[in-house]
Amino acid sequence: MTTTAAIRIPANVPEAMRATYTRNMQRLTHGTGRIMLFAGDQKVEHLNEDFYPFKAGEQIAAEDNDPRHLFNIAQAAGNSIGCFATQYGMVSLYGPDYPEVPYLVKVNSKTHLVNVSQGDPVSTAWVTVEQIVRLREMSGLNVVGVGYTIYLGSEHENVMLAEAGRLVADAHAAGLPVVFWIYPRGKSLLKKEGDKTVNLEKSPKVITGAAGVGATLGADFVKVNPPDAVDGKSSAEWLKVATEAAGLTRVICAGGSSKEGASFLKELQDQLVIGGTAGNATGRNIHQRPLDEAVRFCHAIAALTYGSRDVEYATRVYQGQESFAI
Amino acid sequence: MTTTAAIRIPANVPEAMRATYTRNMQRLTHGTGRIMLFAGDQKVEHLNEDFYPFKAGEQIAAEDNDPRHLFNIAQAAGNSIGCFATQYGMVSLYGPDYPEVPYLVKVNSKTHLVNVSQGDPVSTAWVTVEQIVRLREMSGLNVVGVGYTIYLGSEHENVMLAEAGRLVADAHAAGLPVVFWIYPRGKSLLKKEGDKTVNLEKSPKVITGAAGVGATLGADFVKVNPPDAVDGKSSAEWLKVATEAAGLTRVICAGGSSKEGASFLKELQDQLVIGGTAGNATGRNIHQRPLDEAVRFCHAIAALTYGSRDVEYATRVYQGQESFAI
Amino acid sequence: MTTTAAIRIPANVPEAMRATYTRNMQRLTHGTGRIMLFAGDQKVEHLNEDFYPFKAGEQIAAEDNDPRHLFNIAQAAGNSIGCFATQYGMVSLYGPDYPEVPYLVKVNSKTHLVNVSQGDPVSTAWVTVEQIVRLREMSGLNVVGVGYTIYLGSEHENVMLAEAGRLVADAHAAGLPVVFWIYPRGKSLLKKEGDKTVNLEKSPKVITGAAGVGATLGADFVKVNPPDAVDGKSSAEWLKVATEAAGLTRVICAGGSSKEGASFLKELQDQLVIGGTAGNATGRNIHQRPLDEAVRFCHAIAALTYGSRDVEYATRVYQGQESFAI
Amino acid sequence: MTTTAAIRIPANVPEAMRATYTRNMQRLTHGTGRIMLFAGDQKVEHLNEDFYPFKAGEQIAAEDNDPRHLFNIAQAAGNSIGCFATQYGMVSLYGPDYPEVPYLVKVNSKTHLVNVSQGDPVSTAWVTVEQIVRLREMSGLNVVGVGYTIYLGSEHENVMLAEAGRLVADAHAAGLPVVFWIYPRGKSLLKKEGDKTVNLEKSPKVITGAAGVGATLGADFVKVNPPDAVDGKSSAEWLKVATEAAGLTRVICAGGSSKEGASFLKELQDQLVIGGTAGNATGRNIHQRPLDEAVRFCHAIAALTYGSRDVEYATRVYQGQESFAI
């Protein structure tokens, strides 16, 4: 089965930008309604901890320390990625060498240094949509969308919701689709139950709520974390609830946390087929691998996401025993 | 008795926007001075907790998980609803499929994750009136008003009052009527009396104050919660005090909290007839029902609100034994 | 003795707005240099507590619950009031029915829910001068000035001083005189002296300081509370010090707190004659009375303020035994 | 010896404003490079405490309660003062009566009600440079510069440094020289040393730092408090270090705290001659005296500052036995 989906144009995309919006959505989804988002914003979000050589006990390709590795993957993976999500500054520095990569500009970012026990998270926009549009126009780079992270439940939630709301209006006005990363986080998600603290960040109710907030913001895509498997339902089954709650806003999800390729792909397939997600946002599971393996992994993910192939097929793609192109 | 009311035009509606303002008020009130506001902003305000399947022990229609359910109701209910209040993003995503629905854009929203014991509430604007007007103009969608929530008594009250004040001026300048949800909330409303804490959020004095603040802001409508029945007066009798205090600003109120249709309608009727309210803002009591039942419930509410019928008639409408149309 | 005073035009009133400024000052003062300000902003400042029916043990006219009562008084009192001070929203809603009332737009307001022990007060602008000017121009309403409240000594003092400073420049640029309500308030005014707390909010030194701040802001009028009678001086004698400290900025004061008409008028007369004030800002002492009585009370106040009559005469005006008109 | 100094024009004064800048600097310095700044902003900074009649045990002229006293002095002192520093509002109210006075608009001000133990100081701009320039243009008043206070070491330091930085750029763009009052203040200046608290606000190191910050901001003048006499150096000797650290930015200083004229003048002379300061900012030591005496005191200060006369001569000027004019 190949998922196909006509591209709907939200009402806040002006006439003059409809072709641009459609072209960008087409590049993101290849007409399938699904997206394979290659996430490369971790240099801030996790500082260099996801990269060589700081992850103790984990095997990370040495080349993953150089930001260029991300761009090399994005370029080599071609159509298998819908977009490469990274900060404006990265696009401006490396873009000229990689003019064909479809960029999704991640508008805000924060480090993980201040943790929740010290203070609730807040992350604000580094650049305006106007600055992004100017970059697109002056450089001819293929900027296909923008992204923004919201920490729902933070004491500073309103700062991010307000920026996010304006962002959708401004981005759509420029023909740019929007992806929100919505992560419930903050002291409000840590409930005392007797002696222990229960972390509600990934409870199905809260994850479903996050997906729904994406819809109210008018996002094209919303990325949530996979919900906890509780109350007799698997994570993918709970995702199904969340994807329904998000309606026209397509839910994407982190693939599995497993570094092992086949089990990652299996989890992703469950998310797509059982959970009804519209794709994935995958970062370190791709870029921590050497270039060739990373690219094959992108193709494998694309085989599931864009090609609606099965896990076995995708696994063979990852292992280089099969090729997939879209 | 049918309530009729000429449409007054506030002094801050410019000449060129008077026809627009009048048309919008007419759509909201059908010339009765009353409004039936279908509230569909809960995906943020209550996350997904009002929706299927998270409400433990409550029967919620399965279709209520999909945002489209809200739009389906709004469309099918036709003139029985004065407006469907939801976020800008929802309007931009679903509006093209539901071009006839009268939309009231809810400008700010927050989740309920941070509760008052952790911090006083603050909710700020997601979009500007200018962005809303641009949406109206570029899409031709029927945006008939804007809404905003104020948490009176919050330590951040001034942030919301300042946004609300400017909102009225900007919205009226664009011919858009304004509805405020004014909820007294925050530590200041929780008074220690000896060992126990008294919650003043719904005390008649405070609710009347909230209604009066709506007037000072120049709102067209102000939504308050039904006041506590105390000091020998019923909630509806205290509402009468609040509606007088609001003067030309029409007070609307949540219908009953009861899920049972007939008792809900009875409470609403008391609010209208005894309390002098100008209508209701009803959300989950509508959308938690299946489409047909939800639509009949809208018609039943409309029979009271716009038709000035009695509860028995309205109950029959809800039960499908009678039809009501305006 | 009739006080007369030429109208001085501050240097920040542009040439093109001098006639407007002069006309507004003339309407406020009737050429006497004094002002009778009818304050009607309490629906926010005190919520509905000053209004019927919440004031326990006090007799308040039932009609005082309806905002229209304020406008009815303002209209019926005619020239006896220099202006009716209320929020922008009130003017925009009721103005069309009361086109001859001289309005002073109260730019900021806050509720009294959060008290000083919970947090220092902050009140910020609801509308811009530009929005007020647009209202004046589009409606032709008689907006004769603007007002703003500053809580001196609050930890947020700088927010209000900064808004107030810009307000004077913007308002004078539009020919609008400015009235500041300057109230010292906040934890800094509550000094521990041994076991007890001394409230310095009305100490002569602090009140005189507040009056002086009005001058530094370039206000036309500054309203202060009557200072405490201490150190062998009456409140009115201390007011004399404050009015001297304010220089060209005219000090106005709350009349007496007494609800009893004659004693109120006596206190006011002392403020004018002994204290050298330029009038009064009176709210609940007027609007808590029935319309006729309220209007006669306005005339009585005007007899003192504008007419420089004696207390006996004014009392007879209040009692309907004498008439006063300006 | 008469100090003379050519007027340097900073690089951020545009061509079209060079004549204006030069004329203003000439008015401030009379070509000597030194400035006699008459400070009249205390109505806010100290509320009315510096003025009649609140200073217990001090003899203050009764006329000093009226703001006009400040203007009378400024006018009568003529060229002996380089400028009269006061708030925008004072200039706009009194300026028309005193068109020849050279005004330096003090852009920010705060009261002293909240002390450091309650919270670190913050003072923000009351008006924009654009509003000041408009005042200058519409009124023809002689606005010769702007001033701003920075509380270095406050937790809110960055707010003031950011406003100050932009202020210099904006003011110089309009041909207006800038004076900063830089006062180290806040909990960071109160160091615990064992049982006692050492106040570092006037330590030579910190005062020298404050002077240097004035240079980095590009100020024309920086006012600092006289440093403590410690480590075998007098206050004036430490000032020499500070004036060197400030380079082209000229350091001015409060004259002595003594109310006694001759000793005040002696301290000032030490600051000028030993400390290398470029003048003084004197407020209450002038305006607390009766008009005639205050004016003679201005002439005496000018004799030292502009005339480079000796203390004996200046003292005679103060005593009316000698006259000085520039």
Add this chain to the structure above:
Amino acid sequence: MTTTAAIRIPANVPEAMRATYTRNMQRLTHGTGRIMLFAGDQKVEHLNEDFYPFKAGEQIAAEDNDPRHLFNIAQAAGNSIGCFATQYGMVSLYGPDYPEVPYLVKVNSKTHLVNVSQGDPVSTAWVTVEQIVRLREMSGLNVVGVGYTIYLGSEHENVMLAEAGRLVADAHAAGLPVVFWIYPRGKSLLKKEGDKTVNLEKSPKVITGAAGVGATLGADFVKVNPPDAVDGKSSAEWLKVATEAAGLTRVICAGGSSKEGASFLKELQDQLVIGGTAGNATGRNIHQRPLDEAVRFCHAIAALTYGSRDVEYATRVYQGQESFAI
């Protein structure tokens, strides 16, 4: 070996500003890809503590108290420095006397008075890029870039990241290269480990992260502190990791902390050769020396940085036994 590097132009430099950007980069790097940044912003950052005469027990040239000393060095060192980094105000005051010096405007600065135990650091922009560009245009001064400090891990991190992000877009739009000083600082960097506190500000992982953040911001250069020598690697070896992580964004580093010239140069050489850095940012190690020695020291640093000479050669340059010019 002479390092040479073509000048890459980031995608956010518009066509019309490419020549300007290239000329500025050429001035900074002399075509080597490396930069010798003479840092002169310490008058704020360290108040006057780095300057004569406050550094107890250290020999600082007396002339170093005068800001002019910095400019004299910058001018005399000629091409040996890539730029002189100082505040806008310093450039505007002294620039006219030193028109050939290449200036890098340091946009934000803070004092060190409030330390981390009192509050997390925040430093915000003093001027806008627009104001800097206006300075460049009106004065013809050689402004070759802008700089900004970010305290990563501060609770106020987002304020600085947001300003920094916009700064790059605005600066590149004006053809101005950007240098970030990224210092991890705040309570989050002080980890309790049992009884003691471990300071992570210079841990290799955190320093590498800081370098990577520079890349995500799109900076041309990022200055980090030398990482701690831990886990069997020297500081320079860890720098190699950081420079790789920064990719196209060139890492610069403080030279050694040693005041002794030869050992300073040895450390710098290790950073360049082993660490792969692209130069250095050196302040007090230069300006605390007398002019001649300071200039020779600049030449010595340039011999390593721009000339790729060896330490022995550079040491001889510093000692005046050899000359170096570029």
